[in-house]
Amino acid sequence: MTPTPPAPSDIARARCATGVCLGVEGVGDDRVEVRLTCPEVAELARPGEFCQLQVGPGPVPLLRRPFSVCRADPEGGVLAFYLGVVGEGTARLAALRRGDRVGVLGPLGRGFTVPDPPATLLMVAGGLGAAPFPLLAQACHRRGVALAWLNGAASAGRLYPAERLGAPVASHCATEDGSRGARGLLTDILGPLLATADRVAACGPNRMLAQVASIVAEATPRVPLEVSLEAPMGCGFGTCLGCAVPVRAGDGARALALCCRTGPVMAAERVDWSRLLALPPAHAA
């Protein structure tokens, strides 16, 4: 089974467009989906790619913010992003009103591999890391790939509703407070699920991804794992060199790769997990 390899990040596909807000829908507790009309980008976006959204006229906040494309409907020309309020930029996006204009730069980065059927893809999402999976699930489903879904969050209200994925999935979940599914972390229940998967795609905090990677690396038979990483970004298109993440070079040597061009999605074995975890978390930047 040779999966279709991810297309390399191709800046020629990126558009600097303007989206128009169609509405902001609450999703569970403290999470929203922001829907925009943005046909230029909606027709190009692939699973796991991201957009740099402008969160104001500037100069405060100054930089765009990166968000994974959650949904892209080429026919309707609609893009959706899933997010929670963690700071000024996300607060502004969550407060958009219908008709407000938003700068959309994208699609950017390298996305997830969509496997060739027959195959089962296990999608592993921690918290806001659910964002890229509706688009990935729909692409896989259209292609005939079976799907499993493992979602972890602090509480039931923070889980991403499986029915919103837009594709049939075998659904599993873990909550820290035990309010739905297993009590604990998703990594507590990941092991057994690997047996049924041909491939794993994961997105969430770096610490969670590192644990997922170590569990997958120890499982037999070993399944390919792709992870979507985060890094603070200056530009999103490979120019500022600001989003370096530690990777292992071909010869295993220490190296760095740009999260916005080589990633955000990378093969797990490419990532230098111990160096990554030694860094201050991206969300403190």
Added chain:
Amino acid sequence: MTPTPPAPSDIARARCATGVCLGVEGVGDDRVEVRLTCPEVAELARPGEFCQLQVGPGPVPLLRRPFSVCRADPEGGVLAFYLGVVGEGTARLAALRRGDRVGVLGPLGRGFTVPDPPATLLMVAGGLGAAPFPLLAQACHRRGVALAWLNGAASAGRLYPAERLGAPVASHCATEDGSRGARGLLTDILGPLLATADRVAACGPNRMLAQVASIVAEATPRVPLEVSLEAPMGCGFGTCLGCAVPVRAGDGARALALCCRTGPVMAAERVDWSRLLALPPAHAA
């Protein structure tokens, strides 16, 4: 006739309050009145005093912006400000929606003298300089002072409607394009009106005020003139020393006075007009 002297600017009267927007009403072309509920300040504000309005959460724009109190209704707890969009701060105020909160620091500065009756006060307003006159007109009318009104603007749509003053006035106007009243500047028709006035209060651009001052100074009999000056302001309450305007000291020597404490309303003879006009205009700061 000894007019009631203006109260000195008394910082003990200032409140750092929060107003709630009741609405933004269009007034003619490109001008609005912003109405706020702000009882603490509404009960204290006197004609010609101003408030420092917060125009956003910061840090851009950083500073509050000064606006003359246009109306203050102590019973209803309502304040109104008259403004046009000249930059970012005024754009934000004009875009306020009902229910939005606005920081209001005031009342600040020294206002206009309300003359003792019987007397006729001529109010001279250039453009946005109409702002302080509704409050002044109402205070004078309540006191039994008769009023004349001279308003100049670029065109009819920019004149401040006399009926909004809230008091009966003998009304005169000049427009640069001749679309209403005399064609030209208000200073073209000021001279003859002085004969009927016991006192003049003026507000508008520095250049206009200087001309008004020189016309009044040459008229016989000479009537007292008070002008409301503008200066870029850092604080509005006398601390930053940023709002200095050139004045003549008691002995006629060059001196400076703080627009926010000694002003914004000053006796015309106190102002050092030639030095004032030699400065870059406040609106270029």
Added chain:
Amino acid sequence: METVSGGAGSPGHPVGFDPTVAIGRGLTLPNPVGVASGTFGYGFDLGALCPVDRLGAIFTKGTTLHPRPGNDPPRVAETPAGMLNAIGLQNPGVEVVRRDYAPRWRDWAVPVLVNVAGGDIAEYVAVARRLDGVAGVSGLELNISCPNVAGGLDFGIDPRPAARCVAAVRAATGLPLVVKLSPNAADVAEVARAVVGAGADAVSLVNTVVGLKVSLALGRPVLPGAGTGGLSGPAIKPIALAQVARVRRAVEVPVIGIGGIRTATDALEFMVVGADAVQVGTATFTTPRAALDVLDGCQAHAERHRLCAWRDLRWSALG
């Protein structure tokens, strides 16, 4: 000081939390949040808008030997996340300060430090001498870094003249001496070392950064003269944090951090990079009680994190 005192010693604090900050020569601030020179007058202006009694310290407007009228207007202009000022040291002169202001400060709970400025060393010395032993004056802040008067910067950007100036003032007064450093020095740590060597009890930084705003419509700078002024506000906070961290590594004396502080988080960030105390400046203009809000927020943080002293916040790499 080992005792618990002031508002921060209120319930909720771990027993033994010490909110005070020792500056030296007997001066201990009740808490680390002061107000910056030139942004709080001589403490009388704000009245009920910002009651002074809970402040950690008041640093007065820069004071010279004789009254100064200040610069021609315009004197202030807004910039992205900052403002420029070119007040030009308008002040009533030291005689008014010692005769009229100091007596009123005597009964205040808050220590008042007079910010001293001058055109040459002799003027600094003369001002300091006239304030020596004056009841109500808790200390001096030597402003060797004002960018808005001719000569004002020279002392601040070069270690040697800075040290000469400080040594001369040191000899003229027994008052606690804080020296205010300029961010326009090529190496602020060198200047800090020099002034501490010359007798400074503490250093404060940063003063404003030299900046200029242009009016395209006028085809010239907004401020008069050469058009330059001092940049303050949030825009300079990263510059100030970098310099405080640098000075913290260079000297042992207390460091007072200044520059763009609007919130408790801003103030605590300065403590992370080694500030013992802070001053709130420009923020007072938009929120008159900003310093009190900052203090309240810092105290709440100390309680939440059960600090024993502000020092607990310091980045470990700074020792």
Added chain:
Amino acid sequence: METVSGGAGSPGHPVGFDPTVAIGRGLTLPNPVGVASGTFGYGFDLGALCPVDRLGAIFTKGTTLHPRPGNDPPRVAETPAGMLNAIGLQNPGVEVVRRDYAPRWRDWAVPVLVNVAGGDIAEYVAVARRLDGVAGVSGLELNISCPNVAGGLDFGIDPRPAARCVAAVRAATGLPLVVKLSPNAADVAEVARAVVGAGADAVSLVNTVVGLKVSLALGRPVLPGAGTGGLSGPAIKPIALAQVARVRRAVEVPVIGIGGIRTATDALEFMVVGADAVQVGTATFTTPRAALDVLDGCQAHAERHRLCAWRDLRWSALG
């Protein structure tokens, strides 16, 4: 160049409007709006997001003798109206530039100037020598002011080493030589005079200002190592304008203004205080075609005000 050329010579301009900017040694920029080093790679990254053909100049990423991997992450952080970066001169080394990149630049309408960096004078000289006479390379911009590598700043803040470095590079190349000045010097005008004396054809300024951001949650700076990085963006515009005005009075050569330029108004403000050309930096990150928008706005301004040359904008007091 006396002829009318490029987009700015289009209808609406008074006959004789000259949009070009002469740098010296035969290099004339087609218009005054370039893109700044480190914010546009080597000109290949942005593709259709910002077509290069109408740009006034491309200043490449800082280039060293050998490839450099750059600093550990995180490398960027946002600040009020600005950003910090500590990229650490990640670049492929001069060999890749001369072998792979320069040939592709040969057919471009836009002049490409390679930004040269190094750890010592020998490295600057070696890089410059390797680029001398390479087709496609229109000039060098000597970065004696990078705050993010050990030693990078030393050349920029002191006139003597700056002059030595420039003189050595001047001897090694016949290419037009722009020297990029640091805003962290105590007196940028002195450094400017020194480098012009040593053979610089033009100067550009400012590079980033040393800054630091703290994460209170982590109790340490956000950026690794000492925590400092280079501050860029609108926050530093007033600082850059002040320094450009100062350098304009100090030297006769062309001055290229940099710092916080996002709009045509920003660019024109730099011309008011004496800049002959400008570079758009951080703004490209948020608006990839920012430099073209700035150019269009400047040209519209020139038409509206019927300028004969950009020089007409200059503040009269600067002569």
